[in-house]
Amino acid sequence: MKDLTKYLGPRYGGAAKQLAEDFRKNGLGMDMTRYLGPRYGELLNKLLDDSISAHLGIKMNTPFTLALVALIGVAALIAVYRLLFGIGAASNLNDAWPWGLWISFDVLGGVAMAAGAFLIAAAVYIFNWKKYKCIARASILNAFFGYLLAAISITLDVGRSFVIWHPLVMWQLNSVMFIVALHLVLYLTTLGTESSPMVFEKLGWQGALSFVNRCMVGVVMFGVALSLLHQSSLGANYLIVPGKLNPIWYSHLLPYHFLVSAIMLGLALVSFETLLTGKVFNHKVPREVIEGLARGVMIVGSFYLFLKIWHLATGPGLGAVLDGSFLGNLYLIEMVVGVIVPLSLLCLRSVRTNLNRIFAVDIMVVLGVLLNRMNVGISGVSEYATGSGGDYFPSLMELALTVGMIAFAILGFKICAKYLNLFPETHH
């Protein structure tokens, strides 16, 4: 250990040395009252008490966690570069391709991945389906990070990041983007409120806890309405570009396509995440929860398939996607991987009752719907954009920031799993 008094002087150097020593011995479990005084120290002690998740065996000092931290660090540097030098310097976007990876993946994809929360919240708090209660907290937290990812990305994507709050005070009711902005802020607040009992519980703030619990049903309903609108409004953004978005994706029903596919994706992602956390952390989730989610994917997925077939039949026709063109093939991959194969597999009882097979199906659904969002956001407008003299492939910085945002969501979830009672009732 270096002698910190050399750099910081005897007073601060000594304190830093003591802190470092204490940290090495006790980790974050050290007694914070020694440094922050009784009031704030006590609070921090409570927050950093990880005995609650001791049975999960979550370790922070792993190569995986360090890799996540490194990716987040790179993304943070890119974010600073982007803010200093502008969106044109950081991205490959141009006048023919005003929207790229950050909108299509981070925003359209990130928000769609968060759809599970409002479904599980509605199932537990409104429909009173008690068996899903054990995954409610995790799926809501998961959505919170999905939305945070979307919010940070869109803040960096707009050219004037520091005035991104303008729509909140300069209402423009004709704009779907205004609706999206308002809902993003409101729903992030809603998800925060829905997650807050975990924190209040930990801090022992009984008053706040019972207040939030009393409002919970109303908050959940508000969240359901916001989610229905937010998921569909991302599709409604594209209603105004009938001449630019390729007809194999453009439809007057695009808001419904987005909503239904987001519900399918949301259920699959909650199932995926529950199985994954079950694998990496030591906890078990009742299998009827996973099987119930798989049934949900099947029902909603069938409806989505019906909507998509209806769209092809009444619009561009099956020939438009079977002609071997680049866009036609992308459409086929999206539908085969994300909808047709998963649904066919789920028809088999042997798949529906096998957790590992459900896990594989979940991954396919997630990839398929994410590809759909990339298709609508990027590939679907390519014919228009290249015709106007533009070309686009995400820049290294765009890619690295997106990867960093995903790392941020994973690490955030992991930290919350360690310090909050994320999986209640599963360890009894």
Add this chain to the structure above:
Amino acid sequence: MKTSRRAFLKSLAGSGGALLATGIPCAQARMSKELPAQAVGLLYDATLCVGCKSCMVNCKKENSVPGGALYKKGMTAPPYERGPKGDEAIWDAPRELSGKTLNIIKVYKNGNCQQKDRAVDGYAFFKQQCLHCVSPACVSVCPAGAFRKDPATGAVYYLADKCIGCRYCQLACPFGIPRYEWDSAWPEVRKCQLCRHRYHEGKYAACAEFCPTGATIFGKVVELRAEAKRRLALRPGESYDFPLQRVDATEKTRRAAAKYADGVYGLIEAGGTQNIMLSGVSFDLLGFRKNIAKFDLPSLTWGYIAKIPWVFAGVFLGGTAIYKATHRSDKEG
């Protein structure tokens, strides 16, 4: 617990009502499909254009003064396009509309280019700039209201102070007109604003004022449409007095009418535009897309937005009903 639930349900109903009430101003927010009575615009007749680009030069010059569409604080010279790397001297010869260029003359060429305004073995000039839609998509999609349509003149203009830079206007514009300052750290959207900063001096659009042949003329939209109709009715070769600079000008130039292809561009495209065009070569050969909607685009998203209050009402009413039904058995527990 029972009384608090009742109070809670009451408050739910109250908030649902409040949300419905906030839906009412939406009804008034819907965009107009009507041309403002005093709307002004441009008529560009490609058969009169000689490709001198005087309109481009003067557009840039006149818009780089305070109030102009290209002006930025501290600007000392118009924003010229730079040459390619290694040859960055000022050479303003833009190839496309951009954050520095609001108006551009391009040339169509075919075969041996022998005759002007002929599709085969001919050539033609054409002009690209904002067409000032009657019901503009850019105005309707802007989340912060940075794009506005002047209620009197109908000019579609931009307020940089409001813009957040989401670039939805670029995506939504069916003509692909708005351009972004990609090289700036605090960028603005750039497009023709019909020189509305010059009206109070009694002046009008610079491209029309400085057009030597009368290819671009400025005036009231109703008069421009009537003028375009008169020209379409001419027999090719018939002599006609074409007004210079303004549709109501006394100064005219007499020349033989060319053969027009198509009709007037801008009567039905995107629900109608205030700038209209005539050409001797079909517009889709000039790069104007065939698949542009023939109705006002904002109506596409309005249908969605108008449903929003009902979603809130439905979720709160339906959710409350389901909640009461599913929690009945729990109550006594």
